[in-house]
Amino acid sequence: MRIRDAQVEALRGVRETHFVEELVVHLHTHFPDEVKDLSGDSLRQELREGLTRARGYGLASGELQTRFVGLAALFGWAFDQDEPWVAKALSDTTFEPGERMNRVETRFQRRLETSARNAKARMAFGIEV
Amino acid sequence: MAHDIVFKPSAVFDPERAYFSKCGPREPPPSPQDSSEAKLTQLKAAKAAAASISSGGDVILPCMKAALQALEATVVDTEGKPLDGILIELRKSPTEALSARTDAAGTLRFQGLAPGTYQLGLLELDQDRWEILGSEPLSAERAACRGEAAWTAPRPVAQTGPTSYVIQQGECLSTLAHLHGLHADTVWDLPDNRDLKSRRKNKNILLPGDTVILPPRQLALRDVEPSNAYRIRRKDASEQLRIRFLDRKDRPRGGESYLIAIDGPNGTEERTGKTDADGFVRESVSATTTEVRVTLGQDLERETFIFRAAHLDPLDTLSGVQGRLTNLGYPCDKDEGKLGALTRRALQDFQRDEGLPVTGEPDASTRAAIEEKHLA
Numbered sequence: 001m002r003i004r005d006a007q008v009e010a011l012r013g014v015r016e017t018h019f020v021e022e023l024v025v026h027l028h029t030h031f032p033d034e035v036k037d038l039s040g041d042s043l044r045q046e047l048r049e050g051l052t053r054a055r056g057y058g059l060a061s062g063e064l065q066t067r068f069v070g071l072a073a074l075f076g077w078a079f080d081q082d083e084p085w086v087a088k089a090l091s092d093t094t095f096e097p098g099e100r101m102n103r104v105e106t107r108f109q110r111r112l113e114t115s116a117r118n119a120k121a122r123m124a125f126g127i128e129v
Numbered sequence: 130m131a132h133d134i135v136f137k138p139s140a141v142f143d144p145e146r147a148y149f150s151k152c153g154p155r156e157p158p159p160s161p162q163d164s165s166e167a168k169l170t171q172l173k174a175a176k177a178a179a180a181s182i183s184s185g186g187d188v189i190l191p192c193m194k195a196a197l198q199a200l201e202a203t204v205v206d207t208e209g210k211p212l213d214g215i216l217i218e219l220r221k222s223p224t225e226a227l228s229a230r231t232d233a234a235g236t237l238r239f240q241g242l243a244p245g246t247y248q249l250g251l252l253e254l255d256q257d258r259w260e261i262l263g264s265e266p267l268s269a270e271r272a273a274c275r276g277e278a279a280w281t282a283p284r285p286v287a288q289t290g291p292t293s294y295v296i297q298q299g300e301c302l303s304t305l306a307h308l309h310g311l312h313a314d315t316v317w318d319l320p321d322n323r324d325l326k327s328r329r330k331n332k333n334i335l336l337p338g339d340t341v342i343l344p345p346r347q348l349a350l351r352d353v354e355p356s357n358a359y360r361i362r363r364k365d366a367s368e369q370l371r372i373r374f375l376d377r378k379d380r381p382r383g384g385e386s387y388l389i390a391i392d393g394p395n396g397t398e399e400r401t402g403k404t405d406a407d408g409f410v411r412e413s414v415s416a417t418t419t420e421v422r423v424t425l426g427q428d429l430e431r432e433t434f435i436f437r438a439a440h441l442d443p444l445d446t447l448s449g450v451q452g453r454l455t456n457l458g459y460p461c462d463k464d465e466g467k468l469g470a471l472t473r474r475a476l477q478d479f480q481r482d483e484g485l486p487v488t489g490e491p492d493a494s495t496r497a498a499i500e501e502k503h504l505a
Contacts, residue, residue, distance in 0.1 A: 096274060102232075103243045106232050110233040112166075116166040117164075118398065
């Protein structure tokens, strides 16, 4: 079977539209507070820009791109540009794309875990959070 | 190695230098709104759900390379905590290597490896500073990978002789050894440092200007194989912080709840505890700890005390005497190394309280009493 470039492009366009709609649902499900103030068009625009950057880092799979926009919703739509270490880590070709995303997510998770532990310590001491 | 300090509030508070400096009451820590726990839950749930997103991504993805495997290494400290940013090199041959740093979970994953034996080394640590604790096989899913490794030349390892280093304010031997990948005891016990060791009894109370000789770092390489996860321990000298809190009548503030915030290069860690019956706060710290804040008391009596690491000078210096007297509630650090009116009054008050001849001079018996009271 032969697949022509034009056919691949057409397939990409349909998939992209469907993918963006899936991501809209995904973000409203998992990050409702973070996206509630965005109109549908604004959210789709942020998603398209985020997906472009994700692909620029070599994040080719739908799963990795979904995780990327999830981080963007939680930490800021330009999170990879606001914190230089993120772009550097996502561009580090020492690692496969999946591992690059794992490393970035792990750092954000650790940061949240430390922050949560510290908040619990303050509450246990009697400093209201 | 214990870092000791005795602190009691003075009638006239004056922030001064100390081994842990700027002792004294401060405002309690702010009470920020914290949503970290909720965000963590969101992140984990979203990550799990991402795997089920059916569309999206490139139409064509690279195939898994069945013959290529991964190797994982996790580096922890002596307490089992993961270590971020540790440089590890994996050598395939004398001319081919991969190197990178561990992530925030202390783990590094090398991918695209053909079956065989490789050599693994921690490039920034002396051979005596780390060891492989053990290994376990990776699952088939974890062992598989898509791409081939991008081999480069091994990083050059400088083989130089011992180097001398001049101590700056805020530095101690533990931090210096740590920065150079050496074990603190290796440096302290070096014959070249014998003279320093005899002058300064405590390796973590040095004077700015002291010269420390650092031995060259020796590289160690260990044999490893792909499809395995290795657990590596960095051997650190154990560092414990002990701060004793006394009230104005010299009574230990025993059984008091405290909140301690420990600053390091990777951020701040906060913990709660209770002083023991003798008024001691006892906490593990690392060689990279820069500042510690301890909050004691409740409600209107709550106070936060700030201590900066490695800022106390040796006791045979006037600044060292002043730092310790200030911590003991006799503020005089503003004299900054000079035997001024503040220091004379502080010495006289201390001597009077301790039943010593009231001379206002930092004589030998006064220094001995200060050391006994201050614990260091």
